[in-house]
Amino acid sequence: MNLSRSVVVTAWAALGIVALPGAARASEEGPQITIYNQDFALVRQIRTILVKQGESETRVAGVTAMLEPDSVVLRDRQDPKGLRILEQNYEGDPLSQGFLLRQNEGKVVAFQSLNPATGKKEIVNGRVVRSGYSPQQPGMAYAPSTPIIEVDGRIQFSLPGEPLFTALGADAILEPTLLWRLWSDKAGGREVEISYLTGGLGWQATYNAVTPEKGDRFDLVGWITLNNQSGVAFKDARVKLMAGEVSKIQPQRARAMLESAVMEKAVSPPPEVTEKAFDEYHLYTLPQPTLLRDREVKQVEFCRGADVPAARLYVYDGAQMGMYGGWDPGMARNRPDYGTESNTKVYTMLEFVNNKTSGLGIPLPRGTLKIYRTDSDGARQFVGENVIDHTPAGEKVRLYLGNAFDLVGERRQVNYRVDTSKQAADESYEIKVRNHKKEPVEVRIVEHLYRWATWKIAVSSDPYEKTDSRTIEFRVKVPPDGEKVVTYQARYSW
Numbered sequence: 001m002n003l004s005r006s007v008v009v010t011a012w013a014a015l016g017i018v019a020l021p022g023a024a025r026a027s028e029e030g031p032q033i034t035i036y037n038q039d040f041a042l043v044r045q046i047r048t049i050l051v052k053q054g055e056s057e058t059r060v061a062g063v064t065a066m067l068e069p070d071s072v073v074l075r076d077r078q079d080p081k082g083l084r085i086l087e088q089n090y091e092g093d094p095l096s097q098g099f100l101l102r103q104n105e106g107k108v109v110a111f112q113s114l115n116p117a118t119g120k121k122e123i124v125n126g127r128v129v130r131s132g133y134s135p136q137q138p139g140m141a142y143a144p145s146t147p148i149i150e151v152d153g154r155i156q157f158s159l160p161g162e163p164l165f166t167a168l169g170a171d172a173i174l175e176p177t178l179l180w181r182l183w184s185d186k187a188g189g190r191e192v193e194i195s196y197l198t199g200g201l202g203w204q205a206t207y208n209a210v211t212p213e214k215g216d217r218f219d220l221v222g223w224i225t226l227n228n229q230s231g232v233a234f235k236d237a238r239v240k241l242m243a244g245e246v247s248k249i250q251p252q253r254a255r256a257m258l259e260s261a262v263m264e265k266a267v268s269p270p271p272e273v274t275e276k277a278f279d280e281y282h283l284y285t286l287p288q289p290t291l292l293r294d295r296e297v298k299q300v301e302f303c304r305g306a307d308v309p310a311a312r313l314y315v316y317d318g319a320q321m322g323m324y325g326g327w328d329p330g331m332a333r334n335r336p337d338y339g340t341e342s343n344t345k346v347y348t349m350l351e352f353v354n355n356k357t358s359g360l361g362i363p364l365p366r367g368t369l370k371i372y373r374t375d376s377d378g379a380r381q382f383v384g385e386n387v388i389d390h391t392p393a394g395e396k397v398r399l400y401l402g403n404a405f406d407l408v409g410e411r412r413q414v415n416y417r418v419d420t421s422k423q424a425a426d427e428s429y430e431i432k433v434r435n436h437k438k439e440p441v442e443v444r445i446v447e448h449l450y451r452w453a454t455w456k457i458a459v460s461s462d463p464y465e466k467t468d469s470r471t472i473e474f475r476v477k478v479p480p481d482g483e484k485v486v487t488y489q490a491r492y493s494w
Contacts, residue, residue, distance in 0.1 A: 030238060031045045060178040130145065228296050243283075282363045443475075
């Protein structure tokens with residue numbers, strides 16, 4: 001049997017999936033969708049199909065327009081060995097004017113247009129030399145070409161009117177469809193599970209944090225944003241979300257409920273998004289079935305934290321490494337100006353711990369976190385945003401919010417000497433931080449020991465902490481309307 005569009009299918013096959021007596025459970029069970037945060041999804045649906053004993057043909061409509069045909073799995077739920085796919089065609093280019101024009105290339109088609117002089121409709125025949133239509137490929141830009149129509153022996157590069165086509169056959173494809181030639185060991189209705197991978201479905205996490213006028217504790221709400229661009233709607237879908245980096249060519253409920261100070265009676269909270277570890281990833285499950293319309297963006301709250309403790313950090317990382325084209329590190333380290341370029345910006349950062357004590361403690365998927373602060377008038381003002389990476393429970397989150405307006409840094413090299421006989425170098429720096437605020441602040445001055453891996457601090461004006469093999473950090477207090485100066489001398493050897 002041939003599964004081309006010209007196939008004349010039987011009446012039951014033309015109807016697609018048939019709901020049989022006693023098959024209510026299958027028809028009532030909504031699809032299960034696992035959406036990955038890499039813009040693809042695994043769709044699993046339960047359908048009831050009608051088959052003959054031996055070979056027969058059927059079609060399954062309502063699949064996505066970005067289905068991956070080689071990922072399709074068909075399984076009979078009661079008799080896995082009793083049903084097999086012998087041949088599969090995926091028709092992902094549904095019926096449209098462009099498609100029919102393409103099917104009629106080289107043929108004469110009637111075109112209807114309105115005569116502006118008479119106001120009457122007129123019919124003109126034209127031969128379709130080129131339709132100008134090509135199916136859009138997933139992940140590729142759609143670039144139609146100009147149609148070419150021959151009318152009365154003349155070529156024109158536009159349609160002479162609205163094309164009129166002959167009536168559709170019973171095998172017309174009106175939506176993305178799987179056409180199967182199946183083998184079954186018995187005739188009748190079979191409840192089957194169909195699963196496939198598809199593009200066009202994605203999700204991302206976003207977070208909104210609101211801080212009071214004074215202090216840095218905040219209330220946090222996390223949202224899951226679902227985006228369905230798959231070409232099909234899913235009704236009563238049970239949705240799971242996979243967070244992590246899944247290789248593909250292409251515990252604990254964390255919700256701190258904000259309660260009213262006075263409650264007349266206890267009210268049961270709505271069901272929440274749940275989370276669990278799965279393989280090397282984390283799987284989030286929406287609490288109840290949902291409707292995912294095509295071309296729809298839907299948001300669901302998945303975590304909430306109240307009065308989350310946080311710390312405001314000011315970081316001055318003044319070194320800006322210049323580009324030395326053609327210089328390897330061994331050559332560049334001897335340049336007196338290597339690493340002396342600097343900036344004056346002091347970074348503003350917010351730091352908190354993702355744990356139960358803070359009212360969170362759920363693995364947080366990668367997403368954008370926006371910070372709002374309440375001003376003296378009670379209005380919320382946006383003060384910054386940044387992206388947090390996948391963050392396991394118990395880990396620290398540090399967000400860059402922008403640059404401090406009233407803090408200024410200054411960094412300069414005050415001495416540099418190379419002793420070639422001893423294969424060593426001494427370098428000294430002076431770092432200043434000026435505070436134009438009316439209150440004292442703590443600033444973390446970060447310095448990179450960039451000239452070589454073997455180094456030691458020979459002299460330092462202030463205590464420092466070694467944060468890694470090439471970095472030290474000074475934590476200094478800067479008085480209001482004042483300045484703090486830090487100096488140090490580093491000795492390198494190689």
